């Protein structure tokens with residue numbers, strides 16, 4: 425097959441003519457009579473991880489024109505090579521579409537050969553781009569950069585982490601991952617699962633701090649119908665969901681003591697007993713746990729069971745904070761820029777030396793997640809080809825929001841979203857102070873759900 429094409433054009437004759445022509449040339453062709461339908465089809469294909477190779481998009485359509493469609497759905501449409509089709513008088517528009525990520529345009533009426541040639545050129549361009557990416561990757565390896573699953577790094581500290589994780593992937597032992605918030609604990613767990621012989625089975629993540637204590641036992645081990653009010657049918661627990669695969673117990677330090685005993689028993693006996701059931705069920709689950717707390721201290725304080733600690737800590741992996749591995753920062757920036765360029769359909773080429781200086785000097789309390797968020801924000805906000813200090817968050821530039829940074833006006837000054845987010849952080853901190861850190865009470869004060877509070881606390885790096 426020469427490739428998959430989506431034709432978005434309101435003219436029936438044009439759709440028919442192009443379909444006949446392209447199918448004859450070996451393309452698999454889909455058509456959409458309106459922009460809205462076309463975007464939906466492209467989004468569905470993306471979701472299935474099988475994006476169209478090419479999209480032929482008419483510039484002039486009733487309702488929404490091709491150019492606005494491209495502008496508003498850049499992330500979805502430009503994962504394919506987009507070719508605009510313009511009638512006389514719309515060529516300027518088609519040219520400006522190229523600024524929004526279209527590969528080229530063709531003017532109507534066109535000869536069949538013109539379309540075929542343009543598609544061939546687009547395919548060559550795409551192949552060259554892919555080859556370029558492959559060569560860059562190879563070069564990266566030669567320059568001492570390395571990868572584990574979807575993680576990238578350059579520092580010696582991370583090199584040891586990846587080596588240990590690769591070893592862990594070969595054995596079904598329990599792994600305990602330590603590290604601050606956003607250091608990549610879940611990604612390491614996914615990598616271990618993905619490289620293990622359980623990769624074809626699910627990895628089920630559980631946030632131990634996100635499930636109310638009363639529901640935890642039934643969430644983890646399941647329940648029988650009628651075991652408690654609301655148990656209207658039998659329900660499998662997360663252990664059973666992960667059968668044959670991996671259960672990732674995130675924030676294991678948040679597990680209440682009552683559950684710690686039960687978890688220990690399951691790990692030792694390899695079987696679970698759903699709430700309200702008299703029988704146990706054998707399970708084959710590999711457990712990977714993670715924590716940002718110092719579990720040894722928790723054991724000393726009596727907040728974490730020592731026997732469970734030793735049972736989990738068969739093999740431990742400690743993820744270093746980002747501030748201690750600055751050589752990873754430029755590489756991670758590059759990695760996230762590519763990701764967000766691709767996702768958002770942008771073309772930011774890099775980070776200016778002044779911005780990189782600030783990024784290297786910043787202490788990164790939120791570790792890699794904070795850097796990832798900063799890069800996404802900068803890719804969205806920058807008007808320039810490269811990220812400069814003005815598009816970095818004020819926490820990193822050390823400036824007051826709205827104050828000029830190196831002669832530019834910080835865009836955060838007018839950002840309602842940034843202001844609301846800041847206020848959200850302040851209110852959550854106050855509610856937690858007010859309630860002496862009691863999250864249930866704090867969530868009531870804030871009028872949000874308990875899980876929502878926990879996820880917001882994570883976002884604002886509040887412990």
Ligand SMILES: Nc1ncnc2c1ncn2[C@@H]1O[C@H](COP(=O)(O)OP(=O)(O)OP(=O)(O)O)[C@@H](O)[C@H]1O
Nearest residue numbers: 574575576604605606607608609610611792793796
């Ligand atoms: N070395 C890396 N390379 C690429 N991306 C990374 C790397 N480390 C972390 N990330 C990204 O940073 C973000 C945070 O990673 P992850 O969720 O694994 O951290 P975590 O330690 O589990 O965080 P938390 O403790 O807050 O749950 C993710 O979006 C992840 O993709």
